[in-house]
Amino acid sequence: MSGKIKKATTHVIQNEGLIFEKSSRGKKGYKLPQLDVPDVNPAKLLGNAARADLGNMPEVSEIEIIRHFTRISTWNYGVDTGLYPLGSCTMKYNPRINEIVARLDGLANAHPYQPEKVSQGALLILQALRKALMEICGMEAITLQPAAGAHGELTGILLARAYLQSKGNPRKRILIPDSAHGTNPATAAIAGYEVENLKSNARGMVDIPSLEAQMNEDIAALMVTNPNTLGVFEQEIHKVADIVHRKGGLVYMDGANMNALVGKVRPGDFGIDVMHLNLHKTFSTPHGGGGPGSGPVACKKILEPFLPVPVVVTKKDGTLGFDYDRPQSIGRVRAFYGNFGMLVRALAYIMANGRDGLLQTTEDAVVNANYIRKKLEGVYELPYSTPSMHEVVFSDHKQTAKGIKTGDIAKRLIDYGFHPYTVSFPMIVHAALMIEPTESESLEELDLFIDAMKSIAEECESEPETVLNAPHTTRIARLDETRAARQPVLRWKPQA
Amino acid sequence: MSGKIKKATTHVIQNEGLIFEKSSRGKKGYKLPQLDVPDVNPAKLLGNAARADLGNMPEVSEIEIIRHFTRISTWNYGVDTGLYPLGSCTMKYNPRINEIVARLDGLANAHPYQPEKVSQGALLILQALRKALMEICGMEAITLQPAAGAHGELTGILLARAYLQSKGNPRKRILIPDSAHGTNPATAAIAGYEVENLKSNARGMVDIPSLEAQMNEDIAALMVTNPNTLGVFEQEIHKVADIVHRKGGLVYMDGANMNALVGKVRPGDFGIDVMHLNLHKTFSTPHGGGGPGSGPVACKKILEPFLPVPVVVTKKDGTLGFDYDRPQSIGRVRAFYGNFGMLVRALAYIMANGRDGLLQTTEDAVVNANYIRKKLEGVYELPYSTPSMHEVVFSDHKQTAKGIKTGDIAKRLIDYGFHPYTVSFPMIVHAALMIEPTESESLEELDLFIDAMKSIAEECESEPETVLNAPHTTRIARLDETRAARQPVLRWKPQA
Amino acid sequence: MRYLPKSPADRELMLREIGIRSVDELFAPIPAEYRLKRELDIAPSMAEADILDWFRQRASDTAASAYANFLGAGAYHHYRPVLIDMLISRGEFFTAYTPYQPEISQGTLQAIFEFQTMVCELTGMEVANASMYDGSTAATEAVMMAARVTGRKGAVVARSVHPEYREVLATYAKNQGMLIAEVPFLDTGRLNTAALEKAITDNTACVLIQSPNFFGTVEDVAAVAEIAHRKGALLVVAIAEAVSLGIVKPPTEADIVAMEAQSFGVPLSFGGPYAGVIATKEKFVRQMPGRLVGQTVDKRGNRGFVLTLSTREQHIRREKATSNICTNQALIALMATIFMTVYGREGLKELATHNLAKTAYAVKQFGKTAKVLFRGAPRFNEFVVQTGEDPKALNDRILQQKIIGGFPLKKFYPELGNASLWCCTELTRKIAIDAAAKGVAR
Amino acid sequence: MRYLPKSPADRELMLREIGIRSVDELFAPIPAEYRLKRELDIAPSMAEADILDWFRQRASDTAASAYANFLGAGAYHHYRPVLIDMLISRGEFFTAYTPYQPEISQGTLQAIFEFQTMVCELTGMEVANASMYDGSTAATEAVMMAARVTGRKGAVVARSVHPEYREVLATYAKNQGMLIAEVPFLDTGRLNTAALEKAITDNTACVLIQSPNFFGTVEDVAAVAEIAHRKGALLVVAIAEAVSLGIVKPPTEADIVAMEAQSFGVPLSFGGPYAGVIATKEKFVRQMPGRLVGQTVDKRGNRGFVLTLSTREQHIRREKATSNICTNQALIALMATIFMTVYGREGLKELATHNLAKTAYAVKQFGKTAKVLFRGAPRFNEFVVQTGEDPKALNDRILQQKIIGGFPLKKFYPELGNASLWCCTELTRKIAIDAAAKGVAR
Numbered sequence A, B: 001m002s003g004k005i006k007k008a009t010t011h012v013i014q015n016e017g018l019i020f021e022k023s024s025r026g027k028k029g030y031k032l033p034q035l036d037v038p039d040v041n042p043a044k045l046l047g048n049a050a051r052a053d054l055g056n057m058p059e060v061s062e063i064e065i066i067r068h069f070t071r072i073s074t075w076n077y078g079v080d081t082g083l084y085p086l087g088s089c090t091m092k093y094n095p096r097i098n099e100i101v102a103r104l105d106g107l108a109n110a111h112p113y114q115p116e117k118v119s120q121g122a123l124l125i126l127q128a129l130r131k132a133l134m135e136i137c138g139m140e141a142i143t144l145q146p147a148a149g150a151h152g153e154l155t156g157i158l159l160a161r162a163y164l165q166s167k168g169n170p171r172k173r174i175l176i177p178d179s180a181h182g183t184n185p186a187t188a189a190i191a192g193y194e195v196e197n198l199k200s201n202a203r204g205m206v207d208i209p210s211l212e213a214q215m216n217e218d219i220a221a222l223m224v225t226n227p228n229t230l231g232v233f234e235q236e237i238h239k240v241a242d243i244v245h246r247k248g249g250l251v252y253m254d255g256a257n258m259n260a261l262v263g264k265v266r267p268g269d270f271g272i273d274v275m276h277l278n279l280h281k282t283f284s285t286p287h288g289g290g291g292p293g294s295g296p297v298a299c300k301k302i303l304e305p306f307l308p309v310p311v312v313v314t315k316k317d318g319t320l321g322f323d324y325d326r327p328q329s330i331g332r333v334r335a336f337y338g339n340f341g342m343l344v345r346a347l348a349y350i351m352a353n354g355r356d357g358l359l360q361t362t363e364d365a366v367v368n369a370n371y372i373r374k375k376l377e378g379v380y381e382l383p384y385s386t387p388s389m390h391e392v393v394f395s396d397h398k399q400t401a402k403g404i405k406t407g408d409i410a411k412r413l414i415d416y417g418f419h420p421y422t423v424s425f426p427m428i429v430h431a432a433l434m435i436e437p438t439e440s441e442s443l444e445e446l447d448l449f450i451d452a453m454k455s456i457a458e459e460c461e462s463e464p465e466t467v468l469n470a471p472h473t474t475r476i477a478r479l480d481e482t483r484a485a486r487q488p489v490l491r492w493k494p495q496a
Numbered sequence C, D: 001m002r003y004l005p006k007s008p009a010d011r012e013l014m015l016r017e018i019g020i021r022s023v024d025e026l027f028a029p030i031p032a033e034y035r036l037k038r039e040l041d042i043a044p045s046m047a048e049a050d051i052l053d054w055f056r057q058r059a060s061d062t063a064a065s066a067y068a069n070f071l072g073a074g075a076y077h078h079y080r081p082v083l084i085d086m087l088i089s090r091g092e093f094f095t096a097y098t099p100y101q102p103e104i105s106q107g108t109l110q111a112i113f114e115f116q117t118m119v120c121e122l123t124g125m126e127v128a129n130a131s132m133y134d135g136s137t138a139a140t141e142a143v144m145m146a147a148r149v150t151g152r153k154g155a156v157v158a159r160s161v162h163p164e165y166r167e168v169l170a171t172y173a174k175n176q177g178m179l180i181a182e183v184p185f186l187d188t189g190r191l192n193t194a195a196l197e198k199a200i201t202d203n204t205a206c207v208l209i210q211s212p213n214f215f216g217t218v219e220d221v222a223a224v225a226e227i228a229h230r231k232g233a234l235l236v237v238a239i240a241e242a243v244s245l246g247i248v249k250p251p252t253e254a255d256i257v258a259m260e261a262q263s264f265g266v267p268l269s270f271g272g273p274y275a276g277v278i279a280t281k282e283k284f285v286r287q288m289p290g291r292l293v294g295q296t297v298d299k300r301g302n303r304g305f306v307l308t309l310s311t312r313e314q315h316i317r318r319e320k321a322t323s324n325i326c327t328n329q330a331l332i333a334l335m336a337t338i339f340m341t342v343y344g345r346e347g348l349k350e351l352a353t354h355n356l357a358k359t360a361y362a363v364k365q366f367g368k369t370a371k372v373l374f375r376g377a378p379r380f381n382e383f384v385v386q387t388g389e390d391p392k393a394l395n396d397r398i399l400q401q402k403i404i405g406g407f408p409l410k411k412f413y414p415e416l417g418n419a420s421l422w423c424c425t426e427l428t429r430k431i432a433i434d435a436a437a438k439g440v441a442r
């Protein structure tokens, strides 16, 4: 435990090969119950569609499986490990009660097509969550179908498209600020639109004159993120909305940063027509090493007719059911009704917090980000001095003199016991350090992070090599990413 | 990943203070439901028995609790981590299904005093386990009440005492081989007996002539472990039993090493009168960092009248119930019926294995120990060359020349990614290395262990300091145990 | 609030350090007139015990294990080995983000690499990605991928592909100006290859079939591939019931496989989260959507894994990306990986065979009391039953006996009359089959 | 067998390496005539799914959450925060052995050190051990410890101590020639101190009381301590309902506290595993049974924890040890540690107050329809109800309404007539209390 690095040290950890390397013929990790019907001969039933064998699928025992996944898990860092300050990702605490309720028999083992009359509990969960999310967004309609943020974006843009189409013209282009997340332009393209870039102004916000200049009747919608990816609230969002609306366009909001707003202000109240939420950010569902997520899309009344089918409704007899009869619907964006298990978790989170907890959460998230900003201002360059909401974006400008980049500082943070921040995003900042602590961090953890960042800044001066070669304390060092891309090895193969 | 050490490396790991050091006034990790009855004033209800405050109890939030226990858990090594070759401890795989069934609502939330008619499921589990364990031991009666091995020993010796008492004289002494576990003599003392030591012979077994000489009518019982703590089967166990029985004594067997025998031979068949099982060894219930265990005691018919109350019986109406009306009973050895949750797990283990799996388990356990023995013989000294069953005991004789002791080799194993073996037990071996791999280890894991042991033996020659100062890769080095005992600090206190 | 690790004193200290009096100052950038001036219309904070009770009530209002369930149709009820939840519940797995920092994400990365490998082994493809949202979006994105690969803009889709998959494809295709033609099925349940020949044009990027198809019938993939390839189109094979791969020949003749992995240890969970996956030939990898994990080395020569070929992805390529997907279904893919590991080479085969056996038995029993359609081709674990009675009425009736009957097909296949789609898995008990077969008879 | 990580080839290779032909050779040391010549009479290996089904059936044959449960009497139904099982399910905790190797056991060691500290804080004692089997054996070993400390051989025990604790004490005492005298209780439910004065002799090592006692009555610990100490005896206080410590004054006047920690987040589990713990004054520590964790430093000066003062224990001292205990209840103590951490300083108080409130309400309601005994002294969450009807008949009757009535006292306290012991915790709902109070009336 070096004096400089307070949060972490090193400890012995297990190596572990690939599961295929532990396999040998005849080991078993399973046993099936005795068949209670006559056994069959697959070759006879399937003819030449019968499969001969399963190649290199592993054969291992139960304890080897437990050890395999336990061991490799210890090479990971999670929110449970410590501060996970990935900007834009809202890596907050994943409450355990959520995991419990999502696994209750009636919820985990319900088939999506089982009769509505024996699905009232599941339907009520959908209904309760819809209501809560609409209230939080200040919106009048919602779909829970999208599986993630990007999927929500697509759904939302398709709603806009269908709406405009219903008015006679889907239009051609989507305006997207240069600070936007990559999914925004990618989504616009999939929805059949061209992307038109919108420059940010010196304060990091939508540049109103540019918007006025660029907005016209070819523009279907503006996709805006608020707070934007700099963590800055678009103070003129109402003007922005007015400009777009005046030309008949719609305003889509990427709600990835709703953690800064819940209970304080509602997008529906500041001119947004349609938006998505990332339940795996703002509403605490676990990231799971990359997913699953859930990306509900909330919108104004005018867009409701176009929502994907089915929609949950209260039927005449007072029970809940699905309405498929929606002629103006954009159609389905996925099979079934959405990532139900994530919806259960999000609702549990909302219930646990309540209106009081949600508000305090928002405040704590914003306080945490501003505390970091205050403490690191001057140590790292702050490219935009506009007030920060839930995250703060620095640049590596002060450190580049010594040849050190944001990515190096990030790697060095690992030695200090932290997961790095988001590196090099948003793109409007040269070499960004994008830090979002979320509300889940204690003062102690924040102070340790701040100390670490300061200490690294000093190292950039005094011992740049230490930073450039970081991390030093992990079981593997920096990996050769070029090689990975140039000579892709995307699956294991038995040695010849 | 050094070439020499294949199994492990080092990786960054979190530091973490004591939970009290994370506490601050007003943080909360709980919320109680709204009271549905009138609130009360404790001071009024309790008068001067009311408590003022709870001193230094911690105040922390949920995420801090999750991180606290997650972080400190990563400093531990478990069976899930890898080979845990503690001799005498049978650190085998803890099947996950056991954990699931023990937590089923009807089992986890059943109150011990609820009416028998609504406890038939729990009672049937007790009954099924009793039956299986009696069959495995070759015994005619059993109690599941004891909480661990030592508790079982006490119960068993009290059964013997009550039996002898019923014959007119409880007698004075218990014979215990010098290779016995410490709980054996400690138990005898608690049961009101003096302990008489019995020497082992040159092959590590009970010395028949000594036994004949020492056995007399003052001896209540012999406590024998079989296989004994050297991992050696007492080949003359039948003679041993005959000698003791001839003088009216009883033979108690410490069943800690039953993993070597299940399905192959039954203690009841080789002359044992009473014995305990360690379900947390042979029957896979988890050790939990020190407990809970479960130590059922099985015995012959003659001891049945003395079993602790209550005993599970089938009642006249065919349902199961508890029989408390047992006038000759030794009484209770604990409240309620035993460590029920562990009994559930043990039964699940027996069901999963079945008679076929139990037998294979025994064979694999013995093969694993003998494989290690074969590969390390010559590298480490084998003080007894008698055949090994489920464990093998070496000594550090070859290494002491360089001043290296069994405890040092053990510490160095940690750097190689293994939990050490049992150090310096049994006491009849000078500086023992007692190795019990159990059946749960794969050939790969065993080979890595053997490699490590060989490599350490080489280091003892080539770089003894490396061994003497091990471990080198853990977050803390060897701890000052003398200081811990001389200036005991047994609880945290706030800094003055 | 119990999730917030702050004492009132902590909060005060922080405001002081930031240099403000009140937290409101931090929200000043939000124009006052838009701020919410009331509390949210959401109940106050609830106790954990109350939350548990509330959801238990909802769960008990929803049919689950207490019912014998004959529904399949894209979501399958298989036994989930307990190891799965035990392992994915480790915080190191489920609370981690996308493995962008490989030095502290090797657990996730190695598991995905294993997933990719197993999917390749099972599907007969050369590369597989880290996951897609679900089977429907995987199939849809596979079609779009085929369009990129071929430069063609149309697709021919079997009518026996899951109707909801086809709906999703329609939603996506519509806005990209992609034309979708549908090809009917034969009396055997298989694709009408003659109609297929006709439907494929110069502009057909791919043929999309499902096998086993929506009716449980195993398609003749080789024959379909031959036709598609002859006409310069790719073949995309969707697989909704992954367990079939244990005993059904993998669609090696396909160019792209779009699979739903739900059957591999993923809870039904009222329809999600599941995990789609796309697998294909190496030569198409740069047109693939979604994340990919690749093997490489660190500077000391140690093997390690990284996200790779990300120039295909939105965060680098933005509007030119192969897809807009970002967050995927990683933890579900991990479930599937553990499931595949538990069963492994022999177990998956045995498991699939049990499914076959139960279904064969059920077909026999149902055959005695009703008409089982599509008898001319092999099937896996689903079958279509035609009854006198309307399936909804029938299902209502047998629901009393705690049997959830087959999926009524009228909505999607009116031409089949009173037909419904039944499914048997290894979990379907003989006595339930007997009871259901009797129930169908009326 | 799925738990065994060996292939047939592995087994063969190992035999070859060992130098034997058949595994039987390894069992040759067992004399042939004793070996089992048949298979065990145990069913063959079962599938995981079948095991789960079997135990589910047993569980559903056993009353649990679906019933309103008014049983306490040494085992209490409190809400278990979900964090407990989530955390103890980490393999690093539950698959670890006793922390004999501190360098790779600091997780267990630190948690025990925290447990010891919290037990001290709550009980008002100076040291606490790592755990005992349960409350009954803790109380028993505490009495034996008092005998060692004082060199005296008798004990005086309140009749209001849990009857099963007294039975266990009797079992242990009998064989050590220890004499146990019993002291009755008053109409208030409290110990008869006049009788106590008389019962204590020169040979009395200690007085053992329980508080709250078996009837839920809080004893006047200070008064009892005064008497005991005056006569040179120690005072041992047993605590069966640990949640009481949230609101009841700790027994600081005691010399030894023997506590059952089950109430702290440990499932009822039909009676076990629970966790006992012994706490005492520093000066008695060397007579304490059980493991102790102490703080120390490593050679670099880092804080660390080790098992210490083990010269008290059987593995060092053998027959001269303070106890024969080896395996204890570590994982259960960890559950309790997490429970105490979740509730903490304020929560334990609030929780205890909820228990008080529910019980006060119940006493009022039951008082309307039956006689509640022992009204003259404070109680925590249990109370004794006297009815016209025999409690067993009464309980049978209300069981129909899914109410599990109080513990019938006749077996242990025939002098109380038709009395039973009822318990309310924070989980007891008002409507259940109302229904039960009505039920008691008949």
Ligand SMILES: Cc1ncc(COP(=O)(O)O)c(C=O)c1O
Residues within 6 Å of the ligand: A088, A089, A148, A149, A150, A151, A181, A183, A184, A225, A229, A254, A256, A257, A278, A293, A294, A295, C325, C326, C327
């Ligand atoms: C600002 C922003 N928009 C959109 C997304 C995409 O969301 P998802 O990953 O859930 O598809 C992200 C996620 O990283 C984001 O940060």
Ligand SMILES: Cc1ncc(COP(=O)(O)O)c(C=O)c1O
Residues within 6 Å of the ligand: B088, B089, B148, B149, B150, B151, B181, B183, B184, B225, B229, B254, B256, B257, B278, B293, B294, B295, D325, D326, D327
């Ligand atoms: C041989 C032997 N006997 C007895 C015991 C005591 O068993 P327990 O720890 O369960 O009390 C042990 C445990 O280590 C042992 O190895």
